[in-house]
Amino acid sequence: MSNRREFLKTVGVAAVGLAATGTGFAQRRKKSCVVIGAGFAGLAAAYKLKNAGWNVTVIEARDRIGGRVFSHSMNGLICELGAEWVGESHERLKALCKDFGIPLQKHQFEDYLMRDGRVFKPGEWGFSPAAKTAFEKVINGYSKLKQAQKIRIDALDWWTYLEKLGFTEDDLLIRDLMDSTDFGESIRHVSAFGALAEYAESSPKNEMDYKMTGGNSRLAFEFAKRIGNENIRLSSPVKKIDQRSGVVKILTAKEEIKADAVICTVPTQSLLKIEFLPDLPAVQRQAAERLNYARIVKNSVLYDKRFWGPEDFSMVTDTTSHYYFHSTQNQEGTQGILTAYAIGEKADVLASQSEERRMRVITRDLVDFNSDAPSLALKISSYAWQRDVYTDGAYALYRPGQWFGIRPILQRPHGKVLFAGEHLADWQGFMEGAIETGEAAASYLR
Numbered sequence: 001m002s003n004r005r006e007f008l009k010t011v012g013v014a015a016v017g018l019a020a021t022g023t024g025f026a027q028r029r030k031k032s033c034v035v036i037g038a039g040f041a042g043l044a045a046a047y048k049l050k051n052a053g054w055n056v057t058v059i060e061a062r063d064r065i066g067g068r069v070f071s072h073s074m075n076g077l078i079c080e081l082g083a084e085w086v087g088e089s090h091e092r093l094k095a096l097c098k099d100f101g102i103p104l105q106k107h108q109f110e111d112y113l114m115r116d117g118r119v120f121k122p123g124e125w126g127f128s129p130a131a132k133t134a135f136e137k138v139i140n141g142y143s144k145l146k147q148a149q150k151i152r153i154d155a156l157d158w159w160t161y162l163e164k165l166g167f168t169e170d171d172l173l174i175r176d177l178m179d180s181t182d183f184g185e186s187i188r189h190v191s192a193f194g195a196l197a198e199y200a201e202s203s204p205k206n207e208m209d210y211k212m213t214g215g216n217s218r219l220a221f222e223f224a225k226r227i228g229n230e231n232i233r234l235s236s237p238v239k240k241i242d243q244r245s246g247v248v249k250i251l252t253a254k255e256e257i258k259a260d261a262v263i264c265t266v267p268t269q270s271l272l273k274i275e276f277l278p279d280l281p282a283v284q285r286q287a288a289e290r291l292n293y294a295r296i297v298k299n300s301v302l303y304d305k306r307f308w309g310p311e312d313f314s315m316v317t318d319t320t321s322h323y324y325f326h327s328t329q330n331q332e333g334t335q336g337i338l339t340a341y342a343i344g345e346k347a348d349v350l351a352s353q354s355e356e357r358r359m360r361v362i363t364r365d366l367v368d369f370n371s372d373a374p375s376l377a378l379k380i381s382s383y384a385w386q387r388d389v390y391t392d393g394a395y396a397l398y399r400p401g402q403w404f405g406i407r408p409i410l411q412r413p414h415g416k417v418l419f420a421g422e423h424l425a426d427w428q429g430f431m432e433g434a435i436e437t438g439e440a441a442a443s444y445l446r
Contacts, residue, residue, distance in 0.1 A: 030055050033445060034250045034257055035438075036238050036274075037265035039067020040083075040431050041420045043223035044096075045263045045438035050227050052446045057257055058227065059250065061237035061270065061390055065224055068391065068422075069431060071215025072300065072381055078215045079300040079327035079337045081383040083431050086216075087207025090432035092439070093219075097212060100222040107211040109314035109325055113174070116318065117368045127171050134165040142200035154193035154403045158183075161192035177316050181323045182206070182429075184294020184394055185344045191398045194428070207430060216431070237270075242277040243415045262417045263441045265434075267293060268410070269392035280414055287406035291423065293393020295386040297347040299340040299362050300327055303376045306336035308369075313338075319365035320346050335378070340365075351384035358382060396423035418445070 031054050035046045038060035046056045070082035086093050086104055097104055110122040127135070145153075153161060158179065159172060167175065176187050182198065183190045203209055212218050224232060233252070240251040241262060250257045264271065268288040279285070299321070306326070308315075314325035321340040328336045340362045342350050350358055359380040366373035385394035398407065411424050418441040425433025 031261075031445075032056070032259040033261045033263060033442075034059060034248070034259040035263045035265065036250070037067065037270075037421070038062070038065040038220075038224075038232060038234070039265060039421070039434060040069060040220070040223075041265035041422065041434040041438035042067070042263070043220060043227065043438070044435040045265065045420060045442040046227045046231070047223050048439050048442035049445065050231075052442070054445075056227065056231055057259070058232045059236050059238055059252060059257075060232065060234050061266075063235045065232065065234070066217050066220035067434075068385070068394065069216050069220055070383065071217035073215075074300070074302045074337060074379065074381060075333075075335060077302070077328045077331050077333065077335065077337055079339060079381070080211065080216055081298050081300065081381065082385075083216060084211065085208045085430070086210040086212065087427070087430065087432065088203035088205070088209040089201070089207060090427065090430065092435055093432045094210075096219065096435070100219065102218050102222065103213040104210040105213045105330060106209070107329060108205050108209055109312050110310065111178075112313070112315040112369075113177075114315055114317040114319070114369060119315075119369050125174075127174065128168055131162075131165075131167045131171040134167070135162075138165060138196065139200050142196060150193050151404050153196060154191050154405075155401050156192040157400045158187035158190045158192045158195040160188075161196070162187075174316075177318060177322075180343050181316075181341060183343075184296045184347075184397055189397070189399055191400050191403045194398045194403045197403075198428075207427075207432075219431075238274050240275040240277065241417060243417065244277055248416050260416070261445055263438070263445075264417055264419050265421045265438060267391045267393075267396070267421065267423060269293065270390050276414065276417075278415070281412075284409055284412060284414065287409040290402070290406050291410065292397045292399070293386070293391055294395055294397045295344050295347040296394035297342050297351050297382060297384040297386070299342070299350060299358060299380060299382045300337050301340065301359060301362055301380045302335060302337050302378045303373070304335055304378055305376050306334065307372055307376055308336075308338060315369065317365065320349055321362045321365040322346050324366070347384065347386060350382075351387060355380060355382070395429040398428070 033049050033054050035042045035058045038058050046058045049056045068082045072079055072081045113120040113125045179187045236252040236254055242249040248259050248262050268291050311329045322342040324338055324340050327339045363374040363377045420437035420441045422434040425437045427433030
């Protein structure tokens with residue numbers, strides 16, 4: 001998205017301000033930075049600064065690195081309970097994987113549709129000719145939009161915008177089943193511009209192209225090797241950032257660290273738990289309070305047999321389990337993992353069930369596709385991101401009016417504190433976006 005340039009300009013203004021404060025950035029002594037958060041934004045920022053000769057300390061509240069990237073193993077098979085896809089357009093992420101020797105494997109799908117108990121194969125379902133024509137027209141015209149037009153589109157939700165384009169009710173219902181998996185809520189609650197920008201600037205498969213062989217967490221471990229595990233503090237939530245005395249003091253439950261600058265990469269749920277001295281401007285704190293994160297639960301079920309057939313199998317459904325996709329493409333063995341990815345209220349329903357009942361619901365929802373599904377299920381691993389105490393959701397959800405409303409406010413630096421993370425990214429909601437914002441913040445401190 002073109003907004004990346006705006007983000008970089010914002011961070012650039014911060015860097016100019018930092019250089020003018022007399023904190024010694026222009027001196028020859030080794031500069032220091034504390035990076036808050038060991039997700040991909042924080043690790044990318046720390047790695048870039050370390051290579052530039054900075055002393056770097058990464059502080060992480062969790063007892064592991066990776067943040068919302070969370071690979072998981074069942075019977076030797078790997079699935080992702082967190083961030084899933086590396087997109088064809090994600091050049092920086094692909095370059096890092098190449099540099100670190102992490103192979104990428106195809107992770108694309110052909111969607112089945114299951115509605116009202118009927119199963120439609122890929123190519124047997126789709127949108128009306130009028131909807132296809134209207135959508136193609138608006139995608140082709142995206143690059144010509146003026147800023148005022150973008151703001152007007154942002155004021156609408158995605159459902160209403162598509163309705164105005166001429167989508168029928170059936171078109172909209174299918175689009176809601178499909179697109180809501182990208183945003184974590186019904187498209188009735190999503191900024192139309194945020195949605196349009198994602199689809200207009202994505203690869204043909206909407207950046208659902210690759211995953212890292214052996215699990216996406218491999219990249220976190222490679223970052224940590226190069227940053228130095230001794231420079232990463234786990235289980236250390238930040239309590240206070242005090243920058244009243246010319247240097248920045250970061251207080252955790254375990255220690256106080258002084259630094260020349262801070263890059264804060266945490267989601268707003270964790271940001272609001274940090275005491276800032278001086279305090280965040282009221283408008284920035286209010287923006288953080290208004291930003292919601294998507295309700296998403298990933299339920300990966302291990303089956304004794306890959307009964308779904310094609311390696312590139314996925315299925316959009318109108319059931320509680322919502323969206324299924326094959327997580328173990330091209331992994332060896334006859335067993336396989338089919339992940340059910342549910343959003344919004346469906347995610348809350350599934351998260352509230354016991355593990356045993358949750359697996360019964362997810363496998364029962366597949367009976368109309370294959371009656372053997374319940375008997376083939378062996379075990380389940382789930383993660384409900386809306387119940388994660390550090391994020392309160394999977395990724396940022398920009399509602400109508402917020403893309404150009406609160407997002408630019410959240411990007412503003414606060415004294416010597418720069419902000420980064422997927423919620424501020426060009427590729428918002430993707431690993432690529434998190435990395436780009438972390439590296440952008442680091443670049444302007446160099």
